[in-house]
Amino acid sequence: FSVAQLQTESKKSMFGRRSSSNSGVTGTGVSNSAGSNDGSSLYFVKGMPEAVLGECLSHVTKDGSSSALTEDGKLDVLAQSRRMAASGLRVLAMAYGPSLDQLTFAGVIGMEDPVRVGVTDAVRQLRRGGVKVLMVTGDSKETALAIARRCGILGSDYEEEEIHGSDDTLMENFHHSQGQFSDIEFGAAFALSGDEIDAIPSSNLADSIIGIRVFYRVVPKHKLALVRALQQHGEIVAVTGDGVNDALSLKGADIGISMGRSGTDVAKEASDIVLADDDFSTITLAIAEGKGIFFNIRNFLAFQLSTSFAALTMAGVATAFGLPSPLNAMQILWINIIMDGPPAQSLGVEPVDEKILKAKPRKADDPIVTRALLARCITSAALIVFLTLKVFANELDDGKVTRRDTTMTFMMFVNCDLLNAYCCRSSERAFYELNLFSNQAFLWAVGGSVIGQLLVIYFAPLQEVFQTEALTGSDMVYIVFLSSSMLWLDTLRKKFFSSWFSDVYHASPRAKKDDDAGKMTKVRSWLNFRQLDRSTNKKAKARSRNMLAL
Numbered sequence: 001f002s003v004a005q006l007q008t009e010s011k012k013s014m015f016g017r018r019s020s021s022n023s024g025v026t027g028t029g030v031s032n033s034a035g036s037n038d039g040s041s042l043y044f045v046k047g048m049p050e051a052v053l054g055e056c057l058s059h060v061t062k063d064g065s066s067s068a069l070t071e072d073g074k075l076d077v078l079a080q081s082r083r084m085a086a087s088g089l090r091v092l093a094m095a096y097g098p099s100l101d102q103l104t105f106a107g108v109i110g111m112e113d114p115v116r117v118g119v120t121d122a123v124r125q126l127r128r129g130g131v132k133v134l135m136v137t138g139d140s141k142e143t144a145l146a147i148a149r150r151c152g153i154l155g156s157d158y159e160e161e162e163i164h165g166s167d168d169t170l171m172e173n174f175h176h177s178q179g180q181f182s183d184i185e186f187g188a189a190f191a192l193s194g195d196e197i198d199a200i201p202s203s204n205l206a207d208s209i210i211g212i213r214v215f216y217r218v219v220p221k222h223k224l225a226l227v228r229a230l231q232q233h234g235e236i237v238a239v240t241g242d243g244v245n246d247a248l249s250l251k252g253a254d255i256g257i258s259m260g261r262s263g264t265d266v267a268k269e270a271s272d273i274v275l276a277d278d279d280f281s282t283i284t285l286a287i288a289e290g291k292g293i294f295f296n297i298r299n300f301l302a303f304q305l306s307t308s309f310a311a312l313t314m315a316g317v318a319t320a321f322g323l324p325s326p327l328n329a330m331q332i333l334w335i336n337i338i339m340d341g342p343p344a345q346s347l348g349v350e351p352v353d354e355k356i357l358k359a360k361p362r363k364a365d366d367p368i369v370t371r372a373l374l375a376r377c378i379t380s381a382a383l384i385v386f387l388t389l390k391v392f393a394n395e396l397d398d399g400k401v402t403r404r405d406t407t408m409t410f411m412m413f414v415n416c417d418l419l420n421a422y423c424c425r426s427s428e429r430a431f432y433e434l435n436l437f438s439n440q441a442f443l444w445a446v447g448g449s450v451i452g453q454l455l456v457i458y459f460a461p462l463q464e465v466f467q468t469e470a471l472t473g474s475d476m477v478y479i480v481f482l483s484s485s486m487l488w489l490d491t492l493r494k495k496f497f498s499s500w501f502s503d504v505y506h507a508s509p510r511a512k513k514d515d516d517a518g519k520m521t522k523v524r525s526w527l528n529f530r531q532l533d534r535s536t537n538k539k540a541k542a543r544s545r546n547m548l549a550l
Helices: 048-057 070-084 119-128 141-151 167-177 193-197 200-206 220-232 244-252 265-269 280-322 329-339 341-349 371-395 403-423 440-458 460-466 472-482 487-494 509-518 534-540
Strands: 013-020 027-031 043-047 057-058 066-068 088-097 105-111 131-136 191-193 214-216 236-242 255-259 272-277 545-549
Touching: 043 048, 043 265, 048 057, 048 070, 048 088, 048 105, 057 244, 070 088, 070 105, 070 141, 119 131, 119 141, 119 280, 131 141, 131 220, 141 191, 141 214, 191 193, 193 214, 193 220, 200 220, 220 236, 220 244, 236 244, 244 255, 244 265, 255 265, 255 371, 272 280, 280 329, 280 341, 280 403, 329 341, 329 403, 329 440, 329 460, 341 403, 341 440, 371 403, 371 472, 371 487, 403 440, 403 487, 440 460, 472 487
Parallel strands: 057 105, 131 214, 131 545, 191 214, 236 255, 236 545, 255 272
Antiparallel strands: 013 027, 027 043, 043 088, 057 066, 088 105
């Protein structure tokens, strides 16, 4: 069938159009005075093959004439359509006729809508991080499954023939798939149609879609129903979309994500986030950034709380036993503003640990301050207090507080504080496992704090303000030696008592499979393509958060 055969040199006036989302057929009527002496109309119709074939009475033969369309002919067309769809092509049927009741089937066309560059890698990273990616589309079952396998939503990343393939091999795969209907049904146990969703009672929908990864032939009401069903299980649902039909689901989701370039104004208004570059991989970066921010906040709190506990405890002990204060007011103010501020802020931009990226998404109500974090804070504060008071007691030999006494105590506290900040860069890795130069902001912050502290000790004008005096080289070596015990305490906690002092990051099932697959010689798939048992799947509903790719 050639589109050129339907074009005419004469003027055309559009006078009728019929579109039905239920039937899957869209028709356009054209008045063609040049093609017909009586000025009759000619309708052009496109839509789903199964819907268009149901409206046709005849078909175009090789010589251009019309012949009656039989049931066997319809089956042949549907079979060919399925083969094309199984290669990832979007298939449309075309028909024309003098009226919508007298249509002649013209043929089918396959349109390629290739997966964007980076989508496959982004989906792979999301699945490794415990995020469940679902496809919700209006395409046919065969097309949806083919695209899902190509994107990595279905299948394994370790198949010998890569699921994302190159665009040059698309038609080669199409010819290769002819007659192989087993490939068409590959992953069908993980797919559900819009009609099947309608047949499921709303009260049972949440349990019925567990394990389903592809939803095809859906309409806007189905998208919103899926969002509601996932939210019933306490899932955090993010929806991506760009059209007017996506507005309902974007608004109903916990996080609505619209496209900045190709998205409609309606979709942008209904969404919470607008992707300026229309790049799906940006979502992966945002999730990684979000995980990093949360755990960096914990590291920030671990440092700030331990320092505050130490300062308060020291002041409390001195007051309770009637001892002179180890630090004067200016020194305490210096510690709180200058020594704690910049290093603590730099912990907020610490690069995300790979182990955290592979961890399962946390629950929305997970506390920031955990028992492990408090345990680290208390032990660190206890050691800081012990070392500082030890130095103060050693220097306070005559019972009178001198500048040297407070200077030694001040320097010990600050040194312990800075080493504690270095240990707080990670709740899992010991100090010798950290990359010294991975956080440039931390280096600048600590470097500035060290320079400022040395100025306070050795610069005469500042000595008068902070009531300090210059220390000898042996004094500095002594302080550094004692304060280094902060590093050894941290190593003991992380290497021998990790169950008490470390926040446990459980790797997602996909990340574990990926790690195991790297050690295996035989390629294996993470997904077991079989009909899932509903009772077993209920246990999996809390394992990950869900993202709907619409």
